[in-house]
Amino acid sequence: MTRALAHTLVVAILAALLTVAFWRSGYEFQWEGVWAYRQKFVTGWLTTVAMSLASLVLSALVGLVTAVGLRSRWPLIEAAARVYVELIRGTPLLVQLLIGFYVVANAVGLENRYVVGALVLALFSGAYMAEIFRGGLAAIPAGQRDAARAIGLTPWQSLRLVILPQAIRLVLPAVAGQLVSLIKDSSLLSVIAVSELTLAAQEVNSFTYSTLESYLPLAAGYLLLTLPLSALSRWLERHFAYEAG
Amino acid sequence: MELVVKGLTQAFGATTVLDRLDLTTGDIRALVLVGPSGGGKTTLLRILAGLDLPLEGSVSFAGVTVPRDEAGLLAYRRKVGTVFQAYNLFPHLSALDNLTLPLVHVHGLSPAAARKRVAEPLERFKLAEHAHKRPSQLSGGQKQRIAILRALASQPERLFLDEPTSALDPEMTAEVLEMISELKEIGTRFVLVTHEMGFARRVADEVAFVGGGKVVASGPAATMFKHCPEPRVREFFARILP
Numbered sequence: 423m424t425r426a427l428a429h430t431l432v433v434a435i436l437a438a439l440l441t442v443a444f445w446r447s448g449y450e451f452q453w454e455g456v457w458a459y460r461q462k463f464v465t466g467w468l469t470t471v472a473m474s475l476a477s478l479v480l481s482a483l484v485g486l487v488t489a490v491g492l493r494s495r496w497p498l499i500e501a502a503a504r505v506y507v508e509l510i511r512g513t514p515l516l517v518q519l520l521i522g523f524y525v526v527a528n529a530v531g532l533e534n535r536y537v538v539g540a541l542v543l544a545l546f547s548g549a550y551m552a553e554i555f556r557g558g559l560a561a562i563p564a565g566q567r568d569a570a571r572a573i574g575l576t577p578w579q580s581l582r583l584v585i586l587p588q589a590i591r592l593v594l595p596a597v598a599g600q601l602v603s604l605i606k607d608s609s610l611l612s613v614i615a616v617s618e619l620t621l622a623a624q625e626v627n628s629f630t631y632s633t634l635e636s637y638l639p640l641a642a643g644y645l646l647l648t649l650p651l652s653a654l655s656r657w658l659e660r661h662f663a664y665e666a667g
Numbered sequence: 668m669e670l671v672v673k674g675l676t677q678a679f680g681a682t683t684v685l686d687r688l689d690l691t692t693g694d695i696r697a698l699v700l701v702g703p704s705g706g707g708k709t710t711l712l713r714i715l716a717g718l719d720l721p722l723e724g725s726v727s728f729a730g731v732t733v734p735r736d737e738a739g740l741l742a743y744r745r746k747v748g749t750v751f752q753a754y755n756l757f758p759h760l761s762a763l764d765n766l767t768l769p770l771v772h773v774h775g776l777s778p779a780a781a782r783k784r785v786a787e788p789l790e791r792f793k794l795a796e797h798a799h800k801r802p803s804q805l806s807g808g809q810k811q812r813i814a815i816l817r818a819l820a821s822q823p824e825r826l827f828l829d830e831p832t833s834a835l836d837p838e839m840t841a842e843v844l845e846m847i848s849e850l851k852e853i854g855t856r857f858v859l860v861t862h863e864m865g866f867a868r869r870v871a872d873e874v875a876f877v878g879g880g881k882v883v884a885s886g887p888a889a890t891m892f893k894h895c896p897e898p899r900v901r902e903f904f905a906r907i908l909p
Contacts, residue, residue, distance in 0.1 A: 569755035571718060573769035573817065574745035583772060587759045 455630035456639070466622030467643045473540055473618055474605045474647065480544030481604065482597075485551025490581075492556045503552065510549035515610050518542055523614040539611045547604045554600060558593035559585060591662040598655030602648045619643050668728050668825055668856045669694045675724035677710050684710045685721065686880035695872035697851055699888070700860045703903070706878040708860045709829055715858055716827040717743040728825070745773055748818030752830040754810040756802040762813045763798040766820050774821050788816050792846055808839030812846055819855070826850075826857040833862065864908050868892050876900045
């Protein structure tokens with residue numbers, strides 16, 4: 423059986439089971455009410471895409487810098503990176519968003535909820551990225567750094583030309599997984615009234631009282647983003663593949 | 668290359684690896700470091716190559732002291748070449764890119780000029796047909812010969828080789844040793860750590876026996892292998908030389 427056929431088969435079985443489950447629940451779908459608000463879903467989805475993209479790029483940067491910080495020889499830098507990672511990973515994103523928006527952003531006079539939302543999301547995801555990158559950097563054999571120094575590379579050149587190209591290949595699957603999480607976590611931005619996809623679904627639900635009709639498109643909207651990302655990550659993995667040694 | 672090492676001390680944690688080591692050589696082309704495993708040969712070589720800083724002591728080649736600050740060491744490492752036991756080629760780059768990387772990023776050559784510079788040595792050592800392969804596609808002997816060419820590409824003042832054949836089978840060992848002999852003939856200066864005593868005898872101008880963190884004895888190869896006054900060195904050679 424080919425891989426594509428196997429995938430189709432599994433999806434078909436799952437769809438059949440879900441259809442049966444919906445049918446047995448006796449739920450009567452009323453799509454007309456929700457359809458009237460379709461524009462809201464489209465703008466919400468586009469906002470989710472934009473917010474995810476912005477925090478995705480930022481979180482990769484934050485993660486990389488923090489990962490280097492975690493491996494720093496200077497205790498103060500190492501401590502700062504470690505405290506950041508543990509604090510963020512140990513608390514709910516919900517709390518971070520509320521404190522970030524109503525306390526920190528307020529204190530520094532930052533009013534744009536979209537900017538604050540992207541920043542908090544990036545800082546949240548960046549802590550996880552940092553641990554992923556740190557693991558990747560640590561997995562590169564010491565001999566590679568020795569060789570880089572022996573041929574006269576500066577520490578920065580060694581990182582850029584020798585260590586990172588190898589580490590990126592190692593961390594790619596984990597980073598892709600983290601990005602998928604990031605996209606779904608962006609749904610929490612609704613608590614600071616960022617009009618993204620989840621808030622759109624909540625609003626449509628409160629206008630129409632059609633709960634499943636409001637939330638099923640929500641699931642589809644996220645899958646539309648996360649499935650291509652997973653495919654891209656598998657393609658990148660093959661593209662970067664080479665045997666160690 | 669007149670090497671003068673004075674009072675070199677190195678320790679990792681509580682373990683002293685080099686213990687006030689002294690060594691002086693004549694103006695020679697090839698120095699071979701021999702001795703038991705764990706005796707400090709590799710540690711000494713890494714300090715000579717500017718990869719590690721000793722706790723105490725000094726090293727000078729032809730009257731020029733190896734620097735002790737990071738900027739000075741970086742400049743020093745750019746003038747010498749180092750070859751490791753485990754090759755340490757960059758696995759994400761082709762053999763050719765392994766050779767040109769230091770030329771382009773350290774020595775300021777254009778990529779085209781760098782490729783031109785390494786074409787002749789690749790040809791001479793029969794590696795040209797493997798230039799576009801990744802390290803994982805090369806045999807151990809080919810990897811080590813590429814690693815030697817990488818160390819030589821910038822035309823360094825001298826080469827440091829740390830047990831370059833210890834990870835190789837006898838056939839590949841032979842091809843790497845042959846390359847080192849050839850390099851000596853064309854005037855390359857080097858310090859070599861090896862367990863290949865037959866080869867050491869052939870290629871060395873001087874031999875230093877390193878054991879217990881000190882140089883137990885050193886001198887011209889002929890004297891060292893045949894009539895070394897140190898009983899420890901005589902016993903060592905008697906055990907491993909046919």
